[in-house]
């Protein structure tokens with residue numbers, strides 16, 4: 607691959623994997639190491655083509671219906687959260703079912719459940735057909751109305767009685783602020799969570815890309831087209847002054863004619879080694895300046911079902927004997943190693959093991 611040879615790169619921090627994605631990827635890595643392939647995953651574990659392709663290489667099969675999982679096979683449910691019926695159906699169908707939902711999505715599910723039980727009508731702002739939105743609406747379908755735009759708010763029938771406003775975790779902060787103001791104007795007494803439903807990873811990455819957008823000739827956002835927070839980064843970069851914004855899955859999708867200062871960021875499901883490969887291809891003459899907005903130290907432990915499996919395994923036999931490649935295994939309380947390198951090491955390890 608030819609170098610693009612730009613002047614300088616401004617690199618957003620934070621960028622890439624968030625704590626929820628780290629947890630989900632480490633958890634699926636555990637499943638791959640523990641069980642014979644295929645391991646099944648309901649929906650893409652995270653919305654990133656590169657990550658999904660790597661897991662497919664490791665023998666994971668991604669399905670969009672639990673009925674596609676052969677009875678008894680191990681299954682993991684994605685980080686975006688699933689409908690209660692799906693969780694239940696997976697439990698019944700599979701001998702081992704692990705729900706890798708991000709705890710911050712679970713928090714939103716909890717809000718929906720509580721508000722619905724208290725008799726509120728819920729306005730939920732999210733992307734239609736996005737896995738997270740579908741899973742959240744399914745918590746209380748009779749109480750919830752999903753809207754995506756202000757026009758849809760205007761078209762909604764007037765609500766009488768208590769109203770709650772809840773959102774998807776990965777919206778653009780600016781889009782959310784606009785629609786939230788409109789909703790509050792229409793329903794002044796509306797209930798909202800004290801802290802926005804937009805998660806820390808979404809807001810931190812957008813604040814970082816705001817910083818570099820006006821200082822860059824172009825901005826490159828690494829991530830897949832079905833990743834909501836990646837699309838929000840693209841929109842934010844445009845809004846805050848970047849005249850050219852390119853979303854790419856990897857270095858091979860970079861335009862050849864980039865010049866000057868290039869801002870680089872990555873959606874919450876994009877691996878760091880892809881960021882490194884993009885920078886390598888950009889080959890900045892004057893190096894890379896990191897634009898630090900905040901440090902992220904959040905860590906989410908593996909799902910309880912997986913922790914239970916690990917306890918049983920540990921009790922049954924020494925983990926070292928069971929897993930000869932323990933050098934590439936995450937631990938059940940592993941906040942020190944990052945998921946991107948764990949997945950890379952596992953692929954390299956498997957590649958070595960199949961060499962003649």
Ligand code: SF4
Pocket residue numbers: 624625626627685708709710711775776805806807808835874
């Ligand atoms: S983007 Fe936010 S809600 Fe989604 S997995 Fe990451 S931390 Fe969780």
